[in-house]
Amino acid sequence: MQIDDKGKIWVKGSFRPVPAVRVGDAFHLLGNEMDHEPDVWLEGEYLYVDWHDPKARVRLGRRIPLGLEAKIPGTLFNGFEQTKHQDVLSVDFNAEGVESVTFKADEYLARNLSSLSGNEFFQQMLIEKNG
Numbered sequence: 001m002q003i004d005d006k007g008k009i010w011v012k013g014s015f016r017p018v019p020a021v022r023v024g025d026a027f028h029l030l031g032n033e034m035d036h037e038p039d040v041w042l043e044g045e046y047l048y049v050d051w052h053d054p055k056a057r058v059r060l061g062r063r064i065p066l067g068l069e070a071k072i073p074g075t076l077f078n079g080f081e082q083t084k085h086q087d088v089l090s091v092d093f094n095a096e097g098v099e100s101v102t103f104k105a106d107e108y109l110a111r112n113l114s115s116l117s118g119n120e121f122f123q124q125m126l127i128e129k130n131g
Contacts (some may be wrong), residue, residue, distance in 0.1 A: 001042055001066070007079025009090055017077040020090060023047065027090040028064055029072060032055040033102075039118050042066075049093075050118040061125055063099040064091065071095075101125050 001023060008017035009029060019030040021040055030049050034054040038060075049062040058060055070089035073102055093100075113121065 003040060003042060003047075005080050005082040006037075006040070007081075007083075008077040008117065009074040009088065010077040011072055011090070012124040018074075020068060021047065022080070022083055023066060025073075026066070026070060027088045029074075029090045029093045030065075031060070031062065033060055034058070041118070048122055052113075052118075052121075054114045057114075058102070058104050059108060059113045059121065061100070061101040061122055062093060063122065064093065064095075065097050068095050068097055088108040099125075 003021045003023055005022040005040050007020065009020045009027065010017045016032060018032045019037055021028050021030065023042065028047055030040065031051070034053055038049045041048050045066050047064040047066060049064065051060040068091045071090050072090045072092045073087065074082050074090055075087050076083060084097070103111060116124065
């Protein structure tokens with residue numbers, strides 16, 4: 001399994017398009033907390049999203065199960081080069097089952113998050129969550 005395409009989806013009611021990826025026929029919204037694109041990758045049955053802004057001292061991680069139901073209507077906006085322009089249903093980054101964590105300012109510094117790779121960041125996050 002691989003990420004087949006990426007771009008932005010205009011979701012009804014949103015103020016700006018939301019970064020997203022396509023895995024097979026499924027579209028997954030990544031969130032819109034930061035102005036730059038996050039690092040994304042697949043591992044096992046999950047899509048990993050790593051938003052990292054060292055200058056602002058903010059790091060947000062999401063682990064999105066690939067089997068979640070797509071319920072959010074939208075229209076492909078831009079960036080998708082391997083996918084025909086169309087209306088789609090997408091998996092919401094706030095859906096039940098999505099794990100999300102954000103570290104800011106002092107906590108970001110205390111955890112030394114600027115030096116961790118995406119994989120290291122998620123390993124630390126999952127170890128803390130699962131004990």
